[in-house]
Amino acid sequence: MSHSQYDDWLFSDDLGSAQESGELRQHLAVCAQCRALQAAWSQVRRDLEESPLVAPRLGFRARWEARLALESRRRERRQSTALLAILGVFLAGAILACAWLFASTPLRLPDVGELLSRAVRGMANLSALFYVVRQILSSLVGPIAPAAIVGGGGVLTAAAAGLIGAWLLLLYQINGSQAQKGAQR
């Protein structure tokens, strides 16, 4: 039998048959190196099996919770910074685009007739839009007074402006408080 077979048996979890066990015993009786390896492995295995579970220092959970809180704040800060950066890039792009359009268009003063014509067309468009909205709302909830539509439109516009303002204020406050905490640390 090859020597590697005995080697396999020495470090195997289960030795298999009684015959294999007997063969290994006979081999160990004549092979000093395998005997030494077997004794060494027995000792190492005993050490491993007797070695207890090691506990962390007291307060592990509290330290983890503190670390989670810190990590969450850092993550929020990164996210708000990224949002502000995206907003900044968007604004800068818009400003650059406007500047490019302005620069590429020959500067000329519009005459009064053209301005009046544009204003009339705009009013006509608004009137058409108002008519469509009124038709849709009337089909849904019945007849609606024109003043209610104008008032509702105003309220919705104000609410949207308020939400955008609140969002920008929140971003500003998050960044400010994170910067303050960072400075304290």
Place this chain on the structure above:
Amino acid sequence: MRIDPTQLAQEAQWARQARQGDEQAFARLVEVFQVPVYNLCYRMLSEPGEAEDAAQEAFLKAYRGLHRYDPERRFGSWCLSVAAHECIDRLRRRRQPTLALDALDQEAGFPDASPGPESVAMRREQETRVAILLDRLSPLDRAIITLKYWYDMPLEEIADDLGLTTSAVKSRLHRSRRELAERYLESASPGPKRGELSDVPLPV
């Protein structure tokens, strides 16, 4: 690891709550699994400070990656898998072994089962021997030996946890056992150095 069905059901419930965003439920899981996870990190990294950091990081990664957790699986086993990968990454980043025996003696939280000075000394000696033996194994082999001997995990579960095949785990386990025995022989006697023993032609 324990197999108390009530405890398992409780852990599964906390894991479900944690997956729904309940931070306190996950903190309870941290409380329950802090010892096994820290022990794994300590056995793999051999340094109490880094083991604490790795265990904390492993729990953070587990918390952030709860959407990847399969509820059919035992939560403790999944946590150990996350911790093992964290330790393997750290060991691979190390340029050389950094076993700190002083730190090992002073900071490790070994349970004080036998308070006699002689027993304590023997325990310390045994722990140091284990740490030195494990310190030279490859990160993956160290994880396999730790999961096998401290958590009594079946080879199939170890293979699942480490992303290996069962036969690869079996082969690595065999090789690691031989390596540990050879190292033990080296340290026990001023005889042949590492590698020399396996180079000696064995009698047939």
